[in-house]
Amino acid sequence: MSHGLIAILALASVLHGGTLRAADPAREFDAKTAFLYNFALFTEWPEQAPPGVVYCLLGEDRFGRALDALQAGRLRGAPVEVRRLPDTNAVAMCHVVFLGSRDVEALRRSVAATRGFPVLTVSDAPRALDAGVMIAMAYESNRVVFEVNLEPVKQSGLTMSSKLLRLARTVR
Amino acid sequence: MSFLRNLSLRNKLIGINSVMIGIVMLVLGGGLAIAEYYLSREAMLSDLQVQARVLAENSNAALAFGDAEAAGEILAALKVAPHVRYAALVASDGMVLASYRRDPQEAFSPPPVPANRIHRITGDGIDVFEDVTASGRRLGVLHLSADLSLLNERLAVYLAALVLIAALALTVAAGMARQLQASITGPLLKLTRVTREVSKDKDFSVRVAVESRDEIGELAAGFNAMLAQIQTRESDLARELQERRRAEERLHLLAHYDTVTKLTNRHYFNERLRLAVERAARFDEPMAAALLDLDNFKIVNDTLGHPVGDGVLQEVARRLTGVLRTGDTVSRIGGDEFALILENVKHAAAAAAVVRKCVQVLTEPMNIQGHELFISASAGFSLCPNDATEIQQLLQNADTAMYHAKARGKNTFQAYTAELKGEVVRRHTIETTLRRALERDELSLLFQPQVDLSNRAIVGGEALVRWEHPEMGTLMPIDFIPIAEESGLIVLIGHWALRKACAQAKAWSMAGYRIRMAVNLSPRQFRTDDLVESTLSILAESGLDPDLLELELTEGALMDASENTLAKLRLLREAGVHLSIDDFGTGYSSLSYLKHLPITAIKIDQAFIRGLPDKAQESAIVRAIIAMARSMDLMVTAEGVEDQEQARFLVRYGCTLAQGHLFGRPTDGATFAALLESRDPFPFLRPIIARDRLRGLTDTTPSGSYFVP
Numbered sequence: 001m002s003h004g005l006i007a008i009l010a011l012a013s014v015l016h017g018g019t020l021r022a023a024d025p026a027r028e029f030d031a032k033t034a035f036l037y038n039f040a041l042f043t044e045w046p047e048q049a050p051p052g053v054v055y056c057l058l059g060e061d062r063f064g065r066a067l068d069a070l071q072a073g074r075l076r077g078a079p080v081e082v083r084r085l086p087d088t089n090a091v092a093m094c095h096v097v098f099l100g101s102r103d104v105e106a107l108r109r110s111v112a113a114t115r116g117f118p119v120l121t122v123s124d125a126p127r128a129l130d131a132g133v134m135i136a137m138a139y140e141s142n143r144v145v146f147e148v149n150l151e152p153v154k155q156s157g158l159t160m161s162s163k164l165l166r167l168a169r170t171v172r
Numbered sequence: 173m174s175f176l177r178n179l180s181l182r183n184k185l186i187g188i189n190s191v192m193i194g195i196v197m198l199v200l201g202g203g204l205a206i207a208e209y210y211l212s213r214e215a216m217l218s219d220l221q222v223q224a225r226v227l228a229e230n231s232n233a234a235l236a237f238g239d240a241e242a243a244g245e246i247l248a249a250l251k252v253a254p255h256v257r258y259a260a261l262v263a264s265d266g267m268v269l270a271s272y273r274r275d276p277q278e279a280f281s282p283p284p285v286p287a288n289r290i291h292r293i294t295g296d297g298i299d300v301f302e303d304v305t306a307s308g309r310r311l312g313v314l315h316l317s318a319d320l321s322l323l324n325e326r327l328a329v330y331l332a333a334l335v336l337i338a339a340l341a342l343t344v345a346a347g348m349a350r351q352l353q354a355s356i357t358g359p360l361l362k363l364t365r366v367t368r369e370v371s372k373d374k375d376f377s378v379r380v381a382v383e384s385r386d387e388i389g390e391l392a393a394g395f396n397a398m399l400a401q402i403q404t405r406e407s408d409l410a411r412e413l414q415e416r417r418r419a420e421e422r423l424h425l426l427a428h429y430d431t432v433t434k435l436t437n438r439h440y441f442n443e444r445l446r447l448a449v450e451r452a453a454r455f456d457e458p459m460a461a462a463l464l465d466l467d468n469f470k471i472v473n474d475t476l477g478h479p480v481g482d483g484v485l486q487e488v489a490r491r492l493t494g495v496l497r498t499g500d501t502v503s504r505i506g507g508d509e510f511a512l513i514l515e516n517v518k519h520a521a522a523a524a525a526v527v528r529k530c531v532q533v534l535t536e537p538m539n540i541q542g543h544e545l546f547i548s549a550s551a552g553f554s555l556c557p558n559d560a561t562e563i564q565q566l567l568q569n570a571d572t573a574m575y576h577a578k579a580r581g582k583n584t585f586q587a588y589t590a591e592l593k594g595e596v597v598r599r600h601t602i603e604t605t606l607r608r609a610l611e612r613d614e615l616s617l618l619f620q621p622q623v624d625l626s627n628r629a630i631v632g633g634e635a636l637v638r639w640e641h642p643e644m645g646t647l648m649p650i651d652f653i654p655i656a657e658e659s660g661l662i663v664l665i666g667h668w669a670l671r672k673a674c675a676q677a678k679a680w681s682m683a684g685y686r687i688r689m690a691v692n693l694s695p696r697q698f699r700t701d702d703l704v705e706s707t708l709s710i711l712a713e714s715g716l717d718p719d720l721l722e723l724e725l726t727e728g729a730l731m732d733a734s735e736n737t738l739a740k741l742r743l744l745r746e747a748g749v750h751l752s753i754d755d756f757g758t759g760y761s762s763l764s765y766l767k768h769l770p771i772t773a774i775k776i777d778q779a780f781i782r783g784l785p786d787k788a789q790e791s792a793i794v795r796a797i798i799a800m801a802r803s804m805d806l807m808v809t810a811e812g813v814e815d816q817e818q819a820r821f822l823v824r825y826g827c828t829l830a831q832g833h834l835f836g837r838p839t840d841g842a843t844f845a846a847l848l849e850s851r852d853p854f855p856f857l858r859p860i861i862a863r864d865r866l867r868g869l870t871d872t873t874p875s876g877s878y879f880v881p
Contacts, residue, residue, distance in 0.1 A: 035237070038233075038236045041309070042306070075307065076307075161233060163230065163232070163234070164233055166233065166234075167242050
């Protein structure tokens with residue numbers, strides 16, 4: 001088991017411990033990185049999708065170095081990649097796209113760009129689901145919570161584990 | 173195990189059955205229970221593992237996202253699994269994300285997660301550890317702990333049920349065994365009962381009714397066969413016993429009855445006498461035993477043959493039976509011996525009356541097969557308990573009495589008396605000591621002078637044996653010679669006397685006294701084969717002139733003498749020995765017979781001399797004897813001359829010699845020698861002889877051969 005993963009899991013457990021302070025942005029994004037990893041863990045990509053999982057970051061990068069921790073792990077038979085994309089052109093090669101934008105219209109455009117590809121879209125912007133994002137995260141009371149929008153998931157050809165859905169605060 | 177031995181077969185069978193069933197039930201049930209327990213535990217383990225796997229799968233997301241709430245909800249689903257007491261999701265770092273307790277109050281401290289995550293089974297529970305993974309990534313461990321108490325309870329219930337069922341099964345089995353074993357023990361019981369009956373009642377006709385065809389059936393059949401065999405043998409034995417008894421009865425008859433006379437025999441008599449003597453002693457009822465002997469039966473038997481003898485015996489039996497009183501018995505106990513048992517005789521006279529009748533009834537002549545026979549009998553009897561209380565003594569007494577009756581002249585009877593007894597004892601003593609007398613030199617010879625009546629000279633002497641008995645005193649020949657004659661000792665005594673007498677006569681002859689020595693020759697001695705040889709050799713031994721020896725023979729012995737015996741006498745006479753007839757006149761010898769005998773003298777029995785001269789009959793006989801002897805040229809000696817009157821009579825009628833107290837009692841050799849030496853020992857004879865000579869009445873022819881002193 002790689003050090004990166006252990007770090008993530010450790011992170012998750014730290015999150016779960018609930019000892020984080022609200023004012024600590026680094027902790028928040030460590031937790032969100034762990035969630036990103038876990039989402040991929042309980043999601044299945046269609047057969048034709050390339051092996052491994054490529055994480056792409058679109059828009060504002062609030063993760064910083066935290067996101068790079070993902071590259072220590074392996075998913076779907078290959079090492080995890082993290083890419084920061086300047087635009088939506090290359091989203092087809094991504095497995096998971098985190099949309100850093102907080103603007104709904106901007107989000108809707110990004111989502112539109114991923115439509116037709118098996119790409120899991122995740123955002124931490126408020127009303128992200130309204131913009132058609134599949135999973136919306138939020139950091140509340142030192143915990144990460146998430147909501148799932150099933151409609152776009154189905155359309156994208158991805159299969160999301162019911163166990164993941166069970167953990168979601170709401171499933172739309 | 174010893175108590176087993178005392179149990180009946182039936183209880184043994186039931187016991188063995190019960191033990192076997194119990195063991196089978198316990199092994200089977202116990203095995204099943206244990207197998208059930210382990211199988212159940214294994215099933216529970218595999219259930220738990222499946223559950224753990226499902227839960228681990230379901231909870232991996234929750235663990236991945238660190239969602240304790242969701243994890244707790246997932247674990248809470250275990251409520252439907254009653255045996256799970258505890259469950260926990262443990263992250264890789266050991267932190268427990270969520271846990272579940274069936275009973276929150278229960279203080280259960282979960283064991284630490286083992287490194288290899290292998291399940292753990294303890295006495296009260298099973299702990300299962302399942303890795304929680306997602307896409308091959310290990311996220312943590314799910315720990316499930318199940319409680320075995322339910323299983324244990326179930327095992328306990330199972331065992332209890334087992335015991336119950338076993339007890340039930342045993343009860344049922346015992347009941348059935350009781351029914352079934354009756355088919356085994358039933359026949360055995362029958363057998364036992366019959367065996368007991370047979371040995372108690374000895375009834376071998378009983379049979380065992382056992383129908384089963386197993387070994388017991390065979391046993392019963394064998395037993396029955398055995399009984400049949402015993403029964404046959406029993407009846408055979410009974411038949412044989414019966415036959416034997418019949419034979420015994422016949423033997424008894426033969427043993428107790430005399431076949432000739434049909435009287436009872438000696439055997440019966442002895443038995444009967446024993447009873448009679450016992451009764452007499454116990455009830456003081458006197459009885460008598462009598463013995464009766466036919467006097468001359470032997471002659472009849474020898475001369476006329478056994479058929480006539482048997483006829484006589486039968487007639488005697490008939491007559492005796494006729495005169496006996498009721499209750500008296502007569503038995504034939506020997507050839508011509510009969511014995512009587514007379515019961516209820518108050519005194520000797522009553523017994524004597526019966527015995528007298530018996531003797532009398534036999535005196536009447538008998539006509540047997542054409543022969544007229546005169547049979548007489550002598551009898552003796554003795555009373556019990558007066559004379560004796562023992563059978564032997566009683567019979568001996570009767571025998572003694574009978575012996576005396578015979579001695580008294582036969583054809584009479586005699587009651588036993590104590591005097592007879594003394595006689596018997598005396599006789600017995602003499603008999604037993606006589607032989608010793610010779611060895612101890614208790615006998616001695618006495619000599620009685622014989623005087624020539626023509627010249628008063630002692631010309632001879634009769635040798636007489638005297639016995640100085642150490643206990644009985646001096647015994648004369650009459651006391652013991654008859655006994656010696658019977659026992660045969662007379663031959664030895666005769667030889668001894670002859671030797672002594674010859675020696676004495678020789679001595680006197682040497683001294684110048686030619687005395688003829690007269691020695692008695694007993695009938696028994698007379699019949700011995702070597703009479704001539706022994707006599708002549710004794711004579712030669714002594715050197716005595718045969719002319720100086722005279723042998724005195726009894727009339728009876730001479731009358732019975734055969735030609736052979738007479739030849740011996742002639743030999744002796746030819747050798748020079750004189751022979752005389754002793755006690756002449758007492759027998760019934762015909763006078764004409766005398767001339768055939770080689771005798772030289774006769775001695776007139778003193779019974780006749782005693783009657784002289786007054787009794788006419790005796791006087792006539794003596795005169796006749798003297799006359800006859802003179803005519804036959806025989807010398808005559810008068811015996812027992814006691815007074816001068818007798819001597820005068822004898823002188824007058826020409827008697828040659830005289831012997832008797834008048835001339836001297838028997839004396840020893842020395843006294844006799846003194847008598848010989850005296851000039852005129854019998855001076856009283858002088859006038860008698862002188863007067864007779866003067867009267868010229870004597871016509872005696874004095875023997876010139878006599879030595880005259």
